[in-house]
Amino acid sequence: METPISLRFLSTSTAIPIASTSVLSSSEEEVFDLGSHIIQEKDYLRKSPNGGLRILDLIDQGFLEPDGKLYNQLLNKCTQLGKIKEGKLVHTHFMNSKYKHYMVIQNTVLNMYAKCNCLDDARDVFDKMPVKDMVTWTVMITGYSQNDKPEEALVLFPQMLRVELKPNHFTFSSLLKAAGTRTDEREGEQIHGYCLKYGYDLNVYVGSALVELYCRYDRMKEAHFVFDGLADKNEVSWNSLIAAHARKSEGDKALKLFQKMQRHDFKPTHFTYSSIFSACASTGSLEQGKWIHAHMVKSGLKLVAFIGNTLLDMYAKSGSFDDAIRVFDRLVKPDVVSWNSMLTAYAQHGLGVQTLEHFEKMMKTGIEPNSVTFLCVLTACSHGGLLEKGQHYFALMKNSNIEPDVSHYVTMVDLLGRAGQLDCALNFIKELPIEPTSAIWGALLGACRMHKNMELGAYAAEHVFELDPYNSGPHILLYNIYAAAGKWNEASKVRKFMKEIGVKKEPACSWVDIENYVHMFVANDENHPMQDEISKMWEKISEKIKEIGYVPDTSHVLLHVDEQEREVKLQYHSEKLALAFALLKTPPGSTIRIKKNIRVCGDCHSVFKFASLVVEREIILRDTNRFHHFHRGSCSCGDYW
Template sequence: MGIPISLRFLGTSTATPFASSSILSSPLPEEVFDPASHIIQEKDLLRKSPNGSLRVLELIDDGLLEPDAKLYSQLLNRLTQLGKIKEGKMVHTHFMNSKFKHYVVIQNTVLNMYAKCDRLDDAREVFDKMPVKDMVTWTALITGYSQNDKPVEALVLFPQMLRLELKPNHFTFSSLLKAAGARADEKEGEQIHGYCLKYGYDSNVYVGSALVDMYCRYERMEEAHFVFDGLEHKNEVSWNSLIAAFARKNEGDKALQLFQKMQRDEYKPTHFTYSSIFSSCASTGSLEQGKWIHAHMLKSGLKLIAFIGNTLLDMYGKSGSFDDAIKVFDRLAKPDVVSWNSMLTAYAQHGLGIKTLQQFEKMLKTGIEPNAVTFLCVLTACSHGGLLEKGQHYFEMMKKFKIQPEVSHYVTMVDLLGRAGQFDRAQSFIRELPIEPTAAIWGALLGACRMHKKMELGVHAAERVFELDPYDSGPHILLYNIYASAGKWNEASEVRKFMKEIGVKKEPACSWVEIKNSMHMFVANDESHPQKDAIHKMWGEISERIKEIGYVPDTSHVLLFVNQQEREAKLQYHSEKLALTFALLKTPKGSTIRIKKNIRVCGDCHSAFKFVSQLIEREIVLRDTNRFHHFSRGSCSCGDYW
C-alpha cells in the first residue's frame, strides 16, 4: 500500500493533502513522513476543493504523485459541484497534458463541467475537438443546451446523433423533451415522443415525467394526463410535473386535487410539490387553501428552505395576508434577493410606499445587491403612492448597479408620471427613450389620461397602441371610457363598432370570494347564482344604510347613454358588491373578507366599500389588477390614490 502524505509535508498546518493507494507509485522518503501528524484521507481533500484540488496538481507536477483517470474525474466532478470553473479549467489543461488526454470518459466529464457551469462555448469547443464521441458525449451537450435555455441548439444535435447510430438513453430523452417543451413547435415534441416509443423509454418514469411537463407546456392537458396515467411506475417527480403544470395554468382546484390524490397513493410531497401548490394559491388568491397546505407542510416535518420560504412569502403577500408574509420573511434564516423582492412586492401592492422604500434601503445595508425585479418593485411602490421624486431617484439609481432598464421599468415610470398628472414630463420621457415605445408604454399613458380625463392626449396614446397591438381589449375600453366620460357618445359608439369589426371582445368583470376553501365567482348583474335573491335583497338593505351615513352613488362610472335613475341602478350590482354581500351572508362577524377582481375596481364600488367597512366594523381586502385595497373603519389603505 502507498503511504499517505502528512500535513507537515505540504508545509502548512491547514492544508489538506491527498492520499490514496491507487495514485501513489512508491512510499515517500522516511524523513518526510511524520507518523504523529494528523492524516487526512482522499475524501477530505476533495471536500476542501478547490484549493485542495490545485495542491494535488502541484504534487503531480513535482513528481510526488502518480495520477490516474479516476483522480482527474474526481477533481473535475467536485469542482463542477462547487461551480469553480477557473480551477476546473486548470484541471482540464493539466489533464490534456497527461497521458490520459484521449480518455473519452474524462473528456465527457470536462464537457459536463462546462455545460453545468453555463460555459456552453467551452463545452462546444471540447465537443468539437473530441476525436471519439459516445452517447454520453452527445447527451451531455444536449443536456447542457437544454438546461441553459438553448432549446434549438439541443434539438438540432439529436438527428446528428442518430445518424451515427448512437442509441439515446432516458437522460437524452428527458433533456430533449425539456427543450421541445420550451419551443412553440409542437410537432418537434411529438416527434421526440415517437422516438421515446421506438426506443422503449415512454414508460420510463423520468422520460414520462418530462413528457407530462412538455404536453402541459403545450397546454395539451389531456395528453399530459394520458401519459401520466400510463406510467406503470410513478414517483414524486412525475406527480410534481403534473401538479406544477396545473399550478402554472392557475387551475388551483385541480392542482389541489392531485396533491390530495398523491398522498392517498402514498407518495410523499416534496419541497417542489409544496412550492407548486403555494404558487397556485398565490395566483388565485386562495388564502385558506394556502394556509391549509402550509400547516400540512409543517406537520410533515419539511424544513422551510429558501425557495419554499420565497413561494410561501409570495403566496401570503398575493393573498392579502400581509402580516403572515412578514412572519415568513422574519423566519427565513438567510433571505436572498428573491426573498427581498417578494417582500418588497407585498409592501408595494398593499400601498405601503414609504415602507417599501425603507425596506429597500434596509436590504442594501445587508449587502444583498438588487436586481431588475427589485427596482421594478420599488418603482411600482412609488407609482402607487404618488412618490414622484423618489421614483425618479431610484430609476436613476439603476445606473449605479449597472442594471439596464427593461420595458417594464419604462412602463412604470410613465405610469408614475401620468398618475401624478405630469403629462408634459411623461411625453418627454417617452420621446427620449432609448427604445421604440411599446404598446404597454403607450397604454400606461392612456390609463393616466383616463384617470385625469385628458381626452386629446388619450386619443393620441390609444392610436399608438392600436398601431402596435390592435387586438388587446383593454386600450379600446379605456378609449371608450374617455369618450363616454366626456359625453362624446358618437365617438364612443365608433370605438365599440371598431372592436366588433376586428373581433375584439371586452373581458367581463368578475369577482371571486373564498368561503371555506371554495371559490365563488360573480359577474355584474349576476342572475345565475342560486342565492341571487338573498344577495340582491341584502345589498339593497346595505345600500340604504350606507346612504344614511354619507354614501352617494357616483353615476359617472356608468358609461352608458341612459338616464340618471338607470345609471344608479346599474351601479348596484357590480361583481365586487355581489361578492361582498355573499361574504357577509356566509362568514362570521368580525372576520376579514377577501375579494379578488379581474379588472380595476371602479370608483363607486371603492367608495361604497369604505362606507360598508365603517357600517359592519370589519376589514375588507380587495385585490384588483393594480393593487390591494384594505378597507377599514371608513377608509382605504390607498388613500384614494390608485
C-alpha cells in the same frame, strides 16, 4: 504512532508528509486503491509549489505508478467539487500518460468539462476522440442541454444515430429537456417518437421528461396521457404536472394532484410546495394556501429562501399582509428576491411610505437592488402619489447603471399621469430612448380617463390602436372618456369600431372564496341560486349606508339612460353582490376578501368605505391595480388609486 497526514504505501516504508492545509474537509477524505499501493489523503488535490498538483508530482517523481483508476478518481473528484483548474492539470497529465487512449477516461474528462460548464473544452475533447461510444454522445448532449444550449444538443442526436449507436434513457431525458425550451413543438414530438421506437417511453425518467415537455408546450391533455401511462412515477413527474397547472393558475387541479400525490406515498418537496403556493398566489386563495403552509410545517421541511419567497408572495397577493411580514421576518437569510417580494407587497397594498422605508433598510443590508427592486419602488410612488420621490428613485436607478426597461417607463408615465402632470407625461414619452409601446401610451390614456382629458386621451388612444388594435381595454377607456364628457356620438363610434374589428369587452366580475369554494358574480347577476337572499342583504346594507351619508355617484354609469335607471344599474355592480353574499356566508367580525378583474369604480369604493363602518368588518378588495383595505369608514389607499 501514525503520522496523521501523509501518503503511505503498503509495499514500502516511504512516507512523504504533506502540509495540512487542504481544499477538502475531513468528510470528503477518499481512499485510492492502486493495487499494491493505497493512498489515504484528504488533500490530494492540493497545489504544489511548482503550480501542479502534489499527487501528480509524486507520480512524476516515481513515488507512484498510476493506472486508469487513479485518473478517473481524480477527475471525478474535480467534477464533484467544481475545481476545473485542478481538473485541467489532471487532464494534461493523463494525455501525456500511456492511458491517453482509454475511452472510459476520455469520457470522464468530457463529463468534467460538461458538468463544469466548460462547453468549448468539452467539445474540443469530443471532436478529438478517435472512437466514441453511446456514453460519449450522451455526455455531450447532456452538457449542451443542461447549459442552455438546446439547439446544439438536438443537432447531435441525428449524428449519433448515423453512426448506429442506440440512445439510452439518459440520452432521451436530456433531448426532451432541450426540446422543451424550443418553440417548434415538432422537435419534441419527433423525440417522443424515437422514445417509442427504442422502448423508453415508459421509463420513469424519460416519462417524467415527456410530462415536463408537454407541460412546457401547454398541452395538458398529452401530459396527463403520458403521466397516467407510467406504471412507475417519481417526484419529478408529479412535480412537473403540479407546476404546470399552477402556472396556468389552475389552483384546484394543482391541489387535487397534490393530494393524490400524497395518497400514492410520494412526499412533497420544496419544489412541490413552491408550485402550490404560486397557484394560490395567482388566485388569491388564502385558506387553501394556509392549509398547504400548515402541511409543510408539519412535514418538517425548512423554510429555505426560494420557498419562503413564494410563501411570502402568496400571503401578500391573498391580502394577508401581516402574514407576509411574519414569513419575511422568519427567513434566515433573505435574498434580493425576498426583499423584492416584500417591496411588491407594500406597493400592492398602497403603503408607499413603508415601501420606501423598506427599500432604504434593504440598502443598508448591503444587498444590491436590481431592476425589479426599482420597479417596485416606482410602483409604490405611483400608487401613493409620491411624485418627487418617484422621480428621485428613477434618477437613482439610472445612476446605479441599471437600464430602465418598458415596465419602468410605463410606471413613470403612470406616476406623472396620476399626479395630474399630463403634459409632463406626454413630454416624457416623446423623449424616451425607445419607441413607445402600446403599454406606455395606454398608461397615458388611463391617466386621461382619470383626469377627464378628452383631447389628449383621444391622441393617446390613436397610438394604442395602431400598436395593439385588438386589446379591448384601451377601447373601453376611450369610450368611457367620451361618455363621461357626454359625447355620446363619439362614444357610439368607438363601440361600432370595436364591433367591426371583433373586439369584445371582457365582462366585469368579482369573486369571493368561502370555505374553499369560489363564488363568482357579474353585474346584475340573476343566475345565482341565492339571488333573492343576496338582493335583500344588499338592500339592507344600502339603506344603512345611506342613513350615514352615502349618496350614489351615477357618473360612474356610462350609459345614455335617465338618472333613475343609472342609479338602478349602479346598485348591482359585481363587487356589491360579492359583498352581500360574503356577509350572508361568513361569521360576524371576520375579514371579507373580494377580488375583481377590473379597476373598482368610484361609487363601489365609496360604498365599501361606508359598509366597513356599518358592518364593523375589515373588507379587503383586490382589483387589477392594487389592494384596498377598508376599515372603519376609510381605505388604505387614501382615495388615491
